[in-house]
Amino acid sequence: MIAKDIFAKGLLALCLSLFLVTAAYGQHSVKGVVNDQAGEPLPGVNIQVKGTTQGTSTNAQGAYSLTVESESDTLIFSFIGFQRQEVPIQGRQEINITMTPQAIEAGEELVVVGYGTQEQVDLTGSIKRVQSEELNKQPALTATEALQGKVSGVNIIKNDAPGGTPTVIMRGLGTALGGRNPLYIVDGVPVDDINNIAPSDIESIDFLKDAASASIYGLRAANGVIIVTTKQGTEGAAQFEADTYVGYNSVLNKVNMADGPEYVTYFNEENAAVDGFQLNQNQQYDTDWFDELLNQGRFINSKLSVSGGSENINYFFSYNLNAEEGLLDNQKFWRQTLRNNNNYRLFDGFLTLDQNLSISFSRENPMPFGAFNTAYRQSPLVPTFYPNGRYGQPFVNETTGEVTYEGAADETIGRLNTHGNPLTAIDFNNEESNAITLQGNLAADFNLTDYLTFTTRLGATRFYGDTRAFSPLRQQWISGDPTRTVAQYQANKEANPGVTDWADNTLFVTDTETFRWNWDNYLNFSKSFDDHNVDITAGISSEKTGVGKRFRGRAYDIPEQEQYWNLDLATDQYDKIVEHTNFTPNTLLSYFGRVQYNYDRRYYISGTLRRDGSSQFANTEDYWELFPSVGLGWTISNEEFMGENEAISFLKLRASWGRLGNQNVPFNSTVVSTDPGSASQNYVFGPAQALRFGASVGSPARDISWEIVEEWNLGADIEFVDSRLTSTIDVYQKTTKNLILLVNPLPNSQFEGDYFDQGAEVVNQGLELSLNWSDNVSEDFSYNVGTSFSYNKNEITEVETGFEGLTGGSLGNGQITKRLEEGQPLGAWWMYEAVGVWQDEMEIANNPSIGGALPGHLRYNDVNEDGVIDERDKKFFGSYVPNYNYGINIGANYKQFDVSLDAFGVAGNKVYDGLSNTRFGGENIREETFTNRWTGPNSTSEHPGANRDAIASDYYLKDGSYLRINNITLGYSLQNIVNHLNRVRFYISAQNPFMITDYPGFTPELVGNGSPYGTAGIELNAYPNTRSLLLGVNIDFQ
């Protein structure tokens, strides 16, 4: 209370003194009331004396008063959402103003097009802009996360792990092995990701979806371009904004595993089929591993920003803190960001300078997702800990059938399965990574004439990252078996001097430092001649990325206490491993130009040309490539014949074609294989058979060039009913030529190792539709409904002879699930087709079966009817990438309440339940698997029995479609509680409260390692989807 009083008094004193100061110099006072069009008073309106920093704002009754130096001064009235007005005082003492809302006509909305901006209505390509308000409706660590389902044609897959980065795929997968991430441009600076930027610092994000829009970024634009513009200050008094939210999260789709007694039954059936031992029905433990492993996660996010400005200088400053604790013990992430963006207007506007600087610090303590896999598989009969405090392990007394590591001398102790205790994976994992990212840019615009501007911009990013991982090898070994002792370990250690397997512990550290800069220079000419509007941009850009180095080191037997975790303090009993690498930088040099012309805002034509050179292709010295594009547009609604059409307020048709490149491709190098031991390059000669070392060439050094994308886009923008209903529709065809594949050499070729080559063409064809309806029903009630829908079909249309048959999707047990083939989508599933279950031996004997088939196993289709089940019977089953994405966003305001609801769904994909399939025996199963299992002849022909094979088949391939409620938020705002406190909004929000899916695992959103021929779409170690509940408050004050 006392502190508050002092604060209040201080504030009062400050105000008084300000008043006195102004009064002392004041010569003329003005007062008045500011109303909106309905005559209601508007509180919080900024009033500034033009050319000074002097100003005030209206109170709760919309009234203001201030003193100015001269009767001839001009007042500037500004308020967010309303048109700014400049009113000369002209000697008046009372000036009452009616503010008019900013017309949200499409015609005035700007989008960033790369090296410039353009009005949305003048576009010929497909660019979608998302504004800060939309972005910050949903809490997110990375801005793109909040946009799932909101931008048609952009597929965003979330990763709910703390610090997780979402995957963004624009208009389908166009590359198998090259970089798949879109290019990000932050305030004109190209970067690889936006993980270092707080979403609340972002003013807008523009998605350059079609090739004609993106081709101004040439050889890096093949996966689409995302342009991020951060917030700037605006003229007026300082605005403070404070936001905080806190919340909890938990697993969205909990998986129900079989309990102890069910496990016993299942295990016994499984073992009976191979004449193995049986378990007792009475067991000591019944552990729910997920309960033991999972915690409730929690998170907090706070931001504070201040912005404002005068006629010539604007400023924006912000601080953001995000901290999360994940579902696993000690799984943490935090990030702090600081940003300062300033604009200077110099020499009467001849020169404007923009300076942006951001610093981000983050720390992560990751945990191995393998723990989810182990928790799924470990038997419920195994305790977390034995009564003596040792970790539970799946030991079983095979003689008595009791799950214990103890037994009499003549009893056999075996294992239920090969998996460990999931808790050990977490308890002995001690990793930490820290990162600092410094990012900034300085841009100068010289307004040479009113139609000619020269811009030069310098941007740079510096990254420092370090990680360390400490593994207590001795404790890990001891935890693997309750009978192991420290003395045994010590004995092994002494018996194997210098053998690192028996070191007490190991520390692994990495230090990475990178730097990148870019320098852009361009001229813009923009002028109208009668009805001819011309805009020309031409420039040069140079860039250097990947300047930096990495240090990696590993040492053994360092002191246990964290404070001494230095490689230096390791004992010298073991060799240290040190790696130091200077990265080879990548330079880029580009010349670009863009011409845009329209006649009377009815007929549009635009073209871009970019010539790009990249050091990536230094080995062939074939650096250069041209990336052209053209676009056409016709705004029909501006034609006279449309007249004053009541129904259609805006109608525009667009068509474009463009060419893009992907320089982020893998390279080959000639590898000469040699081996210092016994390998099949070596041979022996002579009577003494001396070992002679030979060599062989593994794979060819085939030269690789960029992947080229060519894309057509046809679109239409239509607005109905006074622009209350707006819709955009686009269709596209995007062809990736010379797709780079990892070629498995022909069996009869000379090459022994896989190599990269350009050998396929992929076509993505799709349709994007967005519809938005917004209406202000009354003063108190307004609402909007937005929907987005996209369809994409991916197909490999051409594969060079000999390049078919790239396989992938390894389940880690020798089984593969994917194969590349013409006519199939990229990353298509390829496996046996399960057609029922073998009921008895007779049936197996009389039909084609795979080796080792037993009753209760799945029966596979002999597709080619040759009486043998082999590779030739495998079939294609579609892809893990959804064909359909849709989103629904509803928002409404009623008086002081606001509510929003967002939903997102996908369809047309399949995902693989790898957890159920890859069993070696003795693992736990889902309760559903237990209930449905085959138990004997004619029990079921749908589900296999407890004893089943681990062969990949479509039985484990599940429908990956889902519909998820992303967000439900309810807010309540208080306006103008006291002076300077303009608004306080409280809100409660549920994130991912429900998901409708048939998929039985943790999540159908399975990014895996992202590679179409990797683990994408396969559930093995995925982090679960989480649901969260959060409370937040926003405060705006001046």
Added chain:
Amino acid sequence: MYKLKKISFVLFLILLFVGCSDDFLNVASREEIEAEDSSENYTPDEFVIGVYGSFTDFTYAFSWLGVTEIISDNADKGSSPSDTGTDKHLLDNLEFSSTTPSIESVWTKWYKTIGRATYAIEYTENFEMSDEQLRSRLIGEAKFLRAVCYFYLVRYFGDVPIQEQDLTQRAPQEEVYQYIIADLESAAEVLPEKGVYAEEDLGRATRGAALSILSKVYLQRENWQQALDYANQVIESGQYSLADNYEVIWREEGENGPGSIFEIQARGESTAHGIQQYSTTQGARGPSGWGWGFNTPTQDLVDAYDSEGDEIRKDATIIFAGETLWDGREVSPSIENPRYNEKAYSSANAGAGDGDKNMRIMRYAEVLLIKAEAANELGQTGEAQSALNQVRDRVDLDRVTTGDQNELREAIWKERRLELAFEHDRWFDLLRTGQAAEVMQGHGKNFVEGKHELFPIPEEQLRKTPQMEQNPNY
């Protein structure tokens, strides 16, 4: 306008900066040492050694057994009934298909070896070296090894692609043979005789080896005169003679002996290096055993020896359960299979990962038998009998005296089986001599005529090069 001039000047400066654009893009590699800076130089010999090394791959320890002996009347799959050795049961029962891994494995291995040989030849041709004799010898060695692989391929698969020409089309057998003959002739021209090589080069391909394989190629093609001529060249070279004692040929002491023309070398000491697990896969299985127990001699083979009263070669070729081996090892009567391949048995290294067993590819005895067969076909009965009886004399068998061409042919064929059993030639012989259908059907296997004379082209290959047609009836 003044401003515009100023701007033009700025732009000019920028253009000056980026003017040397290719220099800006030519970034020096920092992570990998570029080829021109590479201090690592490989000698041609290293690449040639790499070709030899290819023959020590595991393929020759397992797949190779399946496609040469287990498939024939000489051997059964062996091992435990439940252990199929992936596909050895399919080969044993003539139920293999285009997806049988052993067939794909040998197909691929031979082509990869051919690739290494071609690379070595090109590398050697272009390498700066002053010793032209060494250059041509190394090229000759690589050509010899390449021909050996093509000879395997053409006999098993018929028309096969010539890797250096076209990977997607199968070249007619005739062309493949011409290619093999050209390689062997050119190798024979440049390779030194066994006795001319320096001691430390013992084991390299020799002129004698090239001539022997040439003679075998002509025998395969029933070009009797050429087969005879080349066999005679080997015999007259004076480099080879029959080892006195048949039993020791396959033992360590018999390695590179007087009758050895070409063998795959292996050493037992650390670092051991030989065909990986050649002895392990064929070692006795079960308690007191030392291996996986595959490729076990059939009763039929035992009977064949017995019908000739051929005790020496029977004992040298077959380990019987319960016997005490020459080195004193007692083989338990309760091991899993009744017989094992003694030629694969290594005394010092029975179950080690790297065997010390030299695998014999060509022996003098086979050259004599080729001569006998060719001479007999040419009506030179005396020549034929003399060559055949040299081989029989060594193992104390009665001399063959028949003058009947057919009887003599049968005798020579049988002699080949007994002399060369488990030396990976039986299936080739059965196919070459046209006995396969009769013998295998008699042996209780479903040999389909018009199908089993050739292996199927592996599925993996066909999928990638669909233009290549499959062999009939697969």
